[in-house]
Amino acid sequence: VIGRQGPRDRVDDFLERLGTAEPAAGLVDEVMIRVRSDERTRRSRRWWFVAAAAILTLVLGAGVVWIGTRTAEPNPTATLEPSPGSTPAPSLFLRTFDGISCPQAGLPRGPVTFRIDPAAAGPDQVVAVDANGEPHDVIWAVEFRGGTLADPVVRDPAGEIVARDGEPFLVTPDDDRLHGYLVCSGSNNLYVLLEGREDPDATPSPSAPPATDLGILPGTWITMADAPIQGRTDHTAVWTGTEMIVWGGVGGPATNDDQRTSDGSDGAAYAPATDTWRVLPEAPISRLHSHSAVWTGREMLIWGGLTLDNARVGGGAAYDPTSNTWRGLPAPPFAPTGTQAAVWARDQWIVVDGVPAGNGATQLNAAAYRPDSNGWDPFPALVLSSADAFSLAWTGQEVIVLTDSIAVPSAGYSLSLGDPERSWRPIAAPPSLRITAQGAETWTGTEVLVASSLASGEDRVVAYDPSKDGWRGAASPPFGLGGGSSTWTGTLAIFGLGTGGMDRRTVYDPTRDAWFGIPDAEGIHRESATQVWADDRLLLWGGFEGESILRPPGGRAFVPTALYGLAAQASDVAINGVRVEAVDASGTLTGVRTPTAAEMDAIDTSQLGADGINALAVPFGPRAIFVYWSGGPGDLAARIEIGADGRSIDLVAVPTHGDAIPLGHGVILTFGREIPAREIDLSFWDGTR
Amino acid sequence: VRLDIRREDRLDTVVRARSGDVDAFEELVRRHAPSAYRLAAAIVGESRAQDVVQDAFLRAWRAIRGLRDVELFEPWLHRIVANSGRSALRADRRVREIALDASAVDPATPDDGFGGAEARAMVEAAFRRLSPDHRVVIGLHYGAGLSIGEVAEVLGVPVGTAKSRLAAALAALRADVGAT
Numbered sequence: 122v123i124g125r126q127g128p129r130d131r132v133d134d135f136l137e138r139l140g141t142a143e144p145a146a147g148l149v150d151e152v153m154i155r156v157r158s159d160e161r162t163r164r165s166r167r168w169w170f171v172a173a174a175a176i177l178t179l180v181l182g183a184g185v186v187w188i189g190t191r192t193a194e195p196n197p198t199a200t201l202e203p204s205p206g207s208t209p210a211p212s213l214f215l216r217t218f219d220g221i222s223c224p225q226a227g228l229p230r231g232p233v234t235f236r237i238d239p240a241a242a243g244p245d246q247v248v249a250v251d252a253n254g255e256p257h258d259v260i261w262a263v264e265f266r267g268g269t270l271a272d273p274v275v276r277d278p279a280g281e282i283v284a285r286d287g288e289p290f291l292v293t294p295d296d297d298r299l300h301g302y303l304v305c306s307g308s309n310n311l312y313v314l315l316e317g318r319e320d321p322d323a324t325p326s327p328s329a330p331p332a333t334d335l336g337i338l339p340g341t342w343i344t345m346a347d348a349p350i351q352g353r354t355d356h357t358a359v360w361t362g363t364e365m366i367v368w369g370g371v372g373g374p375a376t377n378d379d380q381r382t383s384d385g386s387d388g389a390a391y392a393p394a395t396d397t398w399r400v401l402p403e404a405p406i407s408r409l410h411s412h413s414a415v416w417t418g419r420e421m422l423i424w425g426g427l428t429l430d431n432a433r434v435g436g437g438a439a440y441d442p443t444s445n446t447w448r449g450l451p452a453p454p455f456a457p458t459g460t461q462a463a464v465w466a467r468d469q470w471i472v473v474d475g476v477p478a479g480n481g482a483t484q485l486n487a488a489a490y491r492p493d494s495n496g497w498d499p500f501p502a503l504v505l506s507s508a509d510a511f512s513l514a515w516t517g518q519e520v521i522v523l524t525d526s527i528a529v530p531s532a533g534y535s536l537s538l539g540d541p542e543r544s545w546r547p548i549a550a551p552p553s554l555r556i557t558a559q560g561a562e563t564w565t566g567t568e569v570l571v572a573s574s575l576a577s578g579e580d581r582v583v584a585y586d587p588s589k590d591g592w593r594g595a596a597s598p599p600f601g602l603g604g605g606s607s608t609w610t611g612t613l614a615i616f617g618l619g620t621g622g623m624d625r626r627t628v629y630d631p632t633r634d635a636w637f638g639i640p641d642a643e644g645i646h647r648e649s650a651t652q653v654w655a656d657d658r659l660l661l662w663g664g665f666e667g668e669s670i671l672r673p674p675g676g677r678a679f680v681p682t683a684l685y686g687l688a689a690q691a692s693d694v695a696i697n698g699v700r701v702e703a704v705d706a707s708g709t710l711t712g713v714r715t716p717t718a719a720e721m722d723a724i725d726t727s728q729l730g731a732d733g734i735n736a737l738a739v740p741f742g743p744r745a746i747f748v749y750w751s752g753g754p755g756d757l758a759a760r761i762e763i764g765a766d767g768r769s770i771d772l773v774a775v776p777t778h779g780d781a782i783p784l785g786h787g788v789i790l791t792f793g794r795e796i797p798a799r800e801i802d803l804s805f806w807d808g809t810r
Numbered sequence: 811v812r813l814d815i816r817r818e819d820r821l822d823t824v825v826r827a828r829s830g831d832v833d834a835f836e837e838l839v840r841r842h843a844p845s846a847y848r849l850a851a852a853i854v855g856e857s858r859a860q861d862v863v864q865d866a867f868l869r870a871w872r873a874i875r876g877l878r879d880v881e882l883f884e885p886w887l888h889r890i891v892a893n894s895g896r897s898a899l900r901a902d903r904r905v906r907e908i909a910l911d912a913s914a915v916d917p918a919t920p921d922d923g924f925g926g927a928e929a930r931a932m933v934e935a936a937f938r939r940l941s942p943d944h945r946v947v948i949g950l951h952y953g954a955g956l957s958i959g960e961v962a963e964v965l966g967v968p969v970g971t972a973k974s975r976l977a978a979a980l981a982a983l984r985a986d987v988g989a990t
Contacts, residue, residue, distance in 0.1 A: 132984050135933040139953040142856055144847035144863065151860075152839050152867045157832060159868060371941065429941075648893060665893065 345676040346396045350389045352672035353663050357414035358651035359421050364390040365653050365660050366421050369409045373672035393655050405449045406438045413463035413560055422470055425461035454499040455486040462560040464515040471520050483508040503545045514562040514569040516587050521569055525554040549590045552583055558606035563614050565631050570614055572602050596634045598627055610654045824880040839867055845954040846891045852949030853895030866894040885963040892946045899942050936986035944979035951976055
């Protein structure tokens, strides 16, 4: 007779069985189908990124020169001869333009030699030394990549703009045969420093696809100061308008020598303006992980999840950063299970929690917490025959609840805050979903964006329009979304919140149904970090370091280069700042960035109109300049033209408004790197001077 | 001791896969799928293990070009499987996991003479209540069959730390089962 087992026997029996599980027979085949499909996709995508990045670099670099010279009269006296004193490195050749200065004045002149410093990267790679071997300032260097090089235009020492043969500096971006820098030296000379072959007759690579299909959202990755608390996963992060507050989660070792598994600090707040952190006071509830958090405009509310011992808790807590204090929240009318989702809906917090209801059914419990009354109002429970996952979205009018199941079709419901019955109204059935959001989906202002993973291993995004009660499929993302929902910037949805690393983020523009990539995070790979949009940047913090279980306390910020621009028809663009649309070099709208009031206030227009000056160019943030036309003599307006090559930008003065940017309006030109103020030199040609 | 007489072949396969040879990678998948599956099953349960293994191998394929030391392929792969499992746990911590609670066990399941299905479900439920890190360390050792040294290598921690984590995980599991 075999007696009943004790706890130790039962555990041992369980552990033994762990080592005997066998995969299904078709596992390897299924894996390889996905691998081969992924490899095909990867090969086809590789070129898109290379070409897009090269062309973006080219356009930005060429744009600087173009703007500074396009409207100049040709100067037939300018000579463009190689400098005899240059000593280019192997596979490097140098063109100097003796006697012709870059757009800087008052700097000492003297012979210099340029070389590429392999230890540096980018434009900083250019090093100049004089005849004595002393380093010489490189004022700026613009990197470019392309196939053939037309004659550059430069500026002579007298300050007159000259253009050889009347043509702009132009690098044909048909491939990357040529790589170089346009260099302004401390000797006040302009140089073009080249690597590679210059072969105008060479045939570009036939496999290079057009570059406009997948653009890259230009920007910079910045390392944030390390947090004063332990790194963690399964925490939450909210943006208050000035700080990112991270709270809760599971701590872990930051390095292989770090023996801690969790520290006692609940959370901390990060201020990007000062790159500083402060530790939050201890919350009045146990530290939680896998909980929900929202920002109400005044407080951060937290609820749900599990304690570090995986126990459930009833109530939540609210943190007020103004007073730096916590208060407890009453328990909702149902016990939380740690499988909750929550959204902030106008003036109340809607939480939904799922529990099994027997026979495979699932029951969704929902309630609304109102901070003004500090009380909960329950919704009737919704029992579904089957649901494997659910997620929420707040549309400004109603809460959309989506469910998916492997047993029954996906479903959607609406909870209207104005409905006295507080009923669950079915909405149009969504396409088959496999919800990946950790709680809330993204609301764009007109649509709910839902990321869904397909059985094939690919991901897709579908969008629900509540005004039409209809669904649409978004364009296919260029690669996997990494799970999770997206972070909404106000115009763009940045995916990659879930398992995706920092280097696998993808941007979706719903107004154009187009996808963008984000530049590589310089080798940083972090999994399951939280991400919040902080007005002008994406803040990522926490998560695992690469494939390890280490949880470093550092984070990174991605600061998109502000894409300013102007649609010719946009008559409502004014200097006091309204909606500004961005165009890429091909003229395709790529995004919208509305200047802040502070940025607009910083523009000094006092010069306008004085001494006949009718144009103004001023720094506008570190990577952009603002160009403004006033109503000077004549009927002046300007028109932006995209060059015939599709990649250069032309500002053309026109005598009548027509479809041009009218008087008193401007354009913001954005570059892929920071521009020293002294580098900016913009001139205009109004037809007479 | 067990001699690994096919070591050179093994490493050569990793090298070829690293250079982009899909067929070589398929060899690696066939070789390591069973242990990867057992590790995933320990972390997320058998119903989700198939998905986790597929995801992990796909991620391994995307990342293998960056693998510096081919000798470390196996711990590297197990680390990816463990992280994929952990990610799946986070992604599925909504409704699906609740069904694993002991309260969901069908009481009509016949007793198997070893404490019965109810007792087995009780241990499984206790295992699901462990933290993901504890599940991973148990899965690596008992599921994938790795030695403590290999577990330490996968986790990137000293052997002593791996030992203490495994001991803590087992203690937590036994305490939970005993208290149930």
